[in-house]
Amino acid sequence: MESNSLEVKGHRFMRELLSDIDEMLIDTVREFVDELIMPIRRELEQSARSDFKLIEALQRRLIPLGFQSGFLPEEYGGMGLTSVLTASILAEEFGRGDASFFCAPAGGFWAMRPAIFAENTAVLGEFAPRFLGEDLYIACFAMTEPHGGCNVENVDMNGLGITTRAVLDGNEWVINGSKVWPTNSGIADLYLVVCNTDPRRGDEGIALIYVPAPIDGFSFGRFEDKAGFRCSREGDFNFENVRVPKEFRASGPGRDAELLHDNIVFARIFSAAWATGCAQGAFDEVLSFTKDRLAAGKPIRQHTIAAGMLADIAMGIQVGRDAYVNVAYMYDHPEAYGPRHSKHMLSRSSIAKVFCADAAVTATNKAMELMGSYGYVTDYHVEKYWRDVKIIQLWEGGAQLGRLDIARGIYEYDQFYHNEMYETLRVQR
Numbered sequence: 482m483e484s485n486s487l488e489v490k491g492h493r494f495m496r497e498l499l500s501d502i503d504e505m506l507i508d509t510v511r512e513f514v515d516e517l518i519m520p521i522r523r524e525l526e527q528s529a530r531s532d533f534k535l536i537e538a539l540q541r542r543l544i545p546l547g548f549q550s551g552f553l554p555e556e557y558g559g560m561g562l563t564s565v566l567t568a569s570i571l572a573e574e575f576g577r578g579d580a581s582f583f584c585a586p587a588g589g590f591w592a593m594r595p596a597i598f599a600e601n602t603a604v605l606g607e608f609a610p611r612f613l614g615e616d617l618y619i620a621c622f623a624m625t626e627p628h629g630g631c632n633v634e635n636v637d638m639n640g641l642g643i644t645t646r647a648v649l650d651g652n653e654w655v656i657n658g659s660k661v662w663p664t665n666s667g668i669a670d671l672y673l674v675v676c677n678t679d680p681r682r683g684d685e686g687i688a689l690i691y692v693p694a695p696i697d698g699f700s701f702g703r704f705e706d707k708a709g710f711r712c713s714r715e716g717d718f719n720f721e722n723v724r725v726p727k728e729f730r731a732s733g734p735g736r737d738a739e740l741l742h743d744n745i746v747f748a749r750i751f752s753a754a755w756a757t758g759c760a761q762g763a764f765d766e767v768l769s770f771t772k773d774r775l776a777a778g779k780p781i782r783q784h785t786i787a788a789g790m791l792a793d794i795a796m797g798i799q800v801g802r803d804a805y806v807n808v809a810y811m812y813d814h815p816e817a818y819g820p821r822h823s824k825h826m827l828s829r830s831s832i833a834k835v836f837c838a839d840a841a842v843t844a845t846n847k848a849m850e851l852m853g854s855y856g857y858v859t860d861y862h863v864e865k866y867w868r869d870v871k872i873i874q875l876w877e878g879g880a881q882l883g884r885l886d887i888a889r890g891i892y893e894y895d896q897f898y899h900n901e902m903y904e905t906l907r908v909q910r
């Protein structure tokens with residue numbers, strides 16, 4: 482694919498923000514994506530339709546490159562790579578190839594971050610060594626419940642939307658409840674489960690508890706059949722009196738809620754980067770296609786109307802990239818920008834996530850228009866990016882809760898704002 486792009490790739494974002502190791506990782510991932518993922522994007526999705534063997538074989542090749550354990554603290558055998566800027570830029574690179582391919586390794590980082598930030602030696606001592614092996618060790622961050630994912634993420638609900646119950650019995654947590662949709666569910670070796678110890682305690686009742694699998698009382702339903710994000714697996718599972726040591730709670734009352742909100746902020750930044758990568762992948766395809774394909778005797782991209790559409794796509798990608806890089810840098814520097822779980826950071830990360838996801842949905846849609854029917858067939862991959870970006874727009878609070886969270890950082894927005902006029906009118910009726 483030759484797009485004859487004049488863009489200077491090294492200038493996509495300020496490289497002054499990166500360390501030498503970031504630069505090295507980006508080059509490694511770019512090469513991995515270009516050489517190993519791009520040529521077999523269709524085959525990877527076909528593998529997801531059958532046995533996942535091709536996907537898993539390629540994921541195993543990421544292990545010696547440090548993608549399974551690099552985020553762990555050095556004293557536990559990792560490289561201490563917890564920078565969200567680093568993780569996001571790598572997510573963009575993987576998104577350019579196949580975002581869902583990166584779900585299995587990314588799940589480990591997402592699930593282990595609370596234990597790392599809480600410096601939970603029991604959890605790190607027990608599970609960190611397992612990420613260091615030569616085979617895949619997969620983790621899952623389980624938040625969403627059948628009655629609604631946004632109810633769990635909505636900070637105004639103070640944990641009321643979390644119905645998975647954890648009760649302390651002696652030295653063990655006993656967990657009961659159901660989760661739906663978590664990435665890597667059904668295949669994960671370790672689950673970080675968002676629980677509630679007591680809904681009357683508000684945020685203090687929120688508990689993040691690590692559960693290794695298989696374990697007595699854990700039952701898995703079935704894998705979902707999705708439009709996109711095919712190289713990852715999601716499903717529903719149930720806990721019936723599952724018992725784990727009490728030390729497997731990430732931290733304690735109050736702090737677990739902060740760690741949950743921190744993980745949500747992280748996921749929104751990461752999702753923004755993923756969406757940007759998918760949009761970039763589609764953009765590269767459409768630039769190349771419209772260079773060679775003629776309409777009315779000249780390349781499509783030499784028509785003014787097409788040039789304007791391509792410029793709009795480029796704008797969405799670059800402004801989105803600037804937004805996520807900016808907020809990722811702020812997130813990595815709480816000493817300057819405040820706590821990572823703050824409403825301010827939730828708002829800023831949601832700006833990046835909502836903007837990038839919307840821009841990517843528009844970009845893939847417009848790219849398809851510029852390619853006519855060829856955009857709709859699997860040969861040119863644009864339809865794949867189109868299917869993949871849609872879920873990024875829908876998850877992590879979706880486009881609506883995302884916007885409410887943006888408002889929360891701007892003024893005292895309260896979902897349950899007491900409205901006296903409404904109450905008076907209601908009583909009068």
Ligand SMILES: Cc1cc2nc3c(=O)[nH]c(=O)nc-3n(C[C@H](O)[C@H](O)[C@H](O)COP(=O)(O)OP(=O)(O)OC[C@H]3O[C@@H](n4cnc5c(N)ncnc54)[C@H](O)[C@@H]3O)c2cc1C
Pocket residue numbers: 622623624625626627628629630631632635661662663664665707710715872875876877878879880881882883885896
């Ligand atoms: C491929 C894939 C991967 C996923 N990975 C994970 C994962 O790793 N871990 C995990 O826990 N979950 C995961 N999910 C679940 C996903 O995050 C949720 O589906 C998502 O957060 C939305 O929840 P819901 O589908 O229950 O929608 P609902 O919560 O029912 O929301 C439906 C609609 O109502 C809107 N809405 C909700 N609440 C409000 C409100 N208070 N005010 C206004 N509007 C509102 C929403 O924005 C949305 O438009 C995944 C889902 C998919 C498809």
